[in-house]
Amino acid sequence: MVFLPSSAPARPRRKFSSQPPVVRAEEPEFLIEASAAYPKLESLALDARSSLRFAFRIFDPDTVLRHPRTRALGLETWGDLIAYKLDRGVSFRLLLTDFDPVVGDTLHEDTWRAVHHFYARQEKADTPWDMQVLPAQHQARAGRYIRLALAPAIYARINAKRRELNALPPEERAETFQYLRGYHRYLRLARSGVVQWRPKLILPRIYPVTHHHKLAVFDDETVILGGLDVNERRYDTPEHDRPAPETWHDVSLCVTGAVAAHAARYIADVWNVNRKAAIQSMIRAKAQYPRLFGCLVPDFDILDPPPAATTETGPVPMQLIRTVSRRSKVVGFRMRPKTVDSGIEDAYFALIREARRLLYVETQFFRHRPLADALAARARECPDLRLILLLPAAPEEIAFDDKNGLDSRYGEHLQADCIEVVRKAFGERVLFVSPAKREYTPDEGRGILNHAPIIYVHAKVAVADDAWGIVGSANMNGRSMKWDSELALLWNSPSAGALRRQLSTDWIDAEAGHAPMEEAFDIWKRTAVENARRNPAERRGFILPYFADEASALGMSLPLPPELV
Helix, strand or coil: CCCCCCCCCCCHHHCCCCCCCCEEECCCEEEECHHHHHHHHHHHHHHCCCEEEEEECCECCCCECCCHHHHHCCCCEHHHHHHHHHHCCCEEEEEEEECCCCCCHHHHHHHHHHHHHHHHHHHCCCCCCCEEEEEEECCCCCCHHHHHHHHHHHHHHHHHHHHHHHCCCHHHHHHHHHHCHHHHHCEEECCCCCEEECCCCCCCCCCCCCECCCEEEECCCEEEEECCCECHHHCCCCCCCCCHHHCCECEEEEEECHHHHHHHHHHHHHHHHHHHHHHHHHHHHHHHCHHHHCCCCCCCCCCCCCCCCCCCCCCEEEEEEEEEEECCCCCCCCCCCEEEEEHHHHHHHHHHHHCCCEEEEECCCECCHHHHHHHHHHHHHCCCCEEEEECCCCCHHHHCCCCCCHHHHHHHHHHHHHHHHHHHHHHHHEEEEEEECCCCCCCCCCCEECCEEECCECCCEEEECCCEEEEECCCECHHHHHHCEEEEEEEECCHHHHHHHHHHHHHCCHHHHHCCHHHHHHHHHHHHHHHHHCCHHHCCCCEEECCCHHHHHHCCCCCCCHHHC
């Protein structure tokens, strides 16, 4: 039995709902690539009668709408669509991740731009809106000695940002600086318009954990969840007919029924834990820069979660699974938060233990040694088990931005180590693959695989024996399994096999997608090997063998917790 016990509390004193129970609902609808997910999100938002509850790591209100229905109404962006629904009395709650302001400076700025966008529109609305947008920064912080050790690197990044800001035109500099809320502890905007250091240097705060979930709940009846945030960077189609740095493979699910109420409960739990800190942050923003942030309303209701639904609304057993962590006492060398719910990791372990014939996995990162060890143990126990694992050929920052910082090099070291553990155990029964476009390039680098630009993989999918499936926001790395806030769906149905077959169709062709599960591994392996020998334009589909040699060469072992990357 793979489903997790639903009675175990997720954390002490019941500040977070217990593990969601197993419920029965209709078959999940698979939304492969944003070209499928974005129009579905728009359609469900248009049809919402009472409430929209969103929880995203990134939600850009300037993202272009794609559904013909929204375009027919004259709506152009997600900001327009939300305003349209608010004008018609629908309640909107957006739990929007905020980030470490120094390490995640661009994301931190984008969060506050989105917050400002919605409240500025609310201020101009003809009728009162039932809207709250909460910037949620995970409150886990690194201990004092960790902060001391990393202070030189942190201050170097702050100084680089100061120089970057001062290189901007004065008006753009002033506006950008105001959105960089977390930098105001270290820098100030002088009357001359120049960004300067504050007179007194302080020990920097370091926030190593984020809320990484991506889900939208409509009327507490339907939920879309998976690995996909909402912005233009993440839009792609199954043809991946875009420049390599704009490709983005992702998978989401749409489910109607009891599981949606449990997703709404999850949003309420995270919201209520973060609301007080968010109120204080918005009060400070409003006081410091009233011209820009005077529109903010720093008042967030406690969200009352809907009743824990147990009504069976379909034939498919399923369960929401989570990663939940909380701030631990900030002392000494401590960097790890306290993990209070490792349901996603537990589900992966269970899926691996029960797999007998084929495991199909897509993940952005494969860096969690406990999962690698579990796969290796299962390979030795079950000689008939085969594994297909699809990864991007290189991390995004290395492939497209040519950034080889210590964090990236440490991540590459962990991934090369995990791949070696699994490869030794499985031998010829494991296949590591990466997708690349079917076009030739003479360029070289990590963004190129077998003379073709890579396709970036961001999906988080696991299918065991075409019977069990997991789709969510969690990668196979320590952050997702232990630290970051994550949500996924575990379900038991032949539809899990249908998802694998659809992905096989998209990555190879319809013939591969229609082949029986017993033939899948051989088809994938033969295709990847033959594609590596062919010119890109002559390849069958997109897949090629993944080689860990470059990751191993770049990788660097560091005395840091694996969960950091």
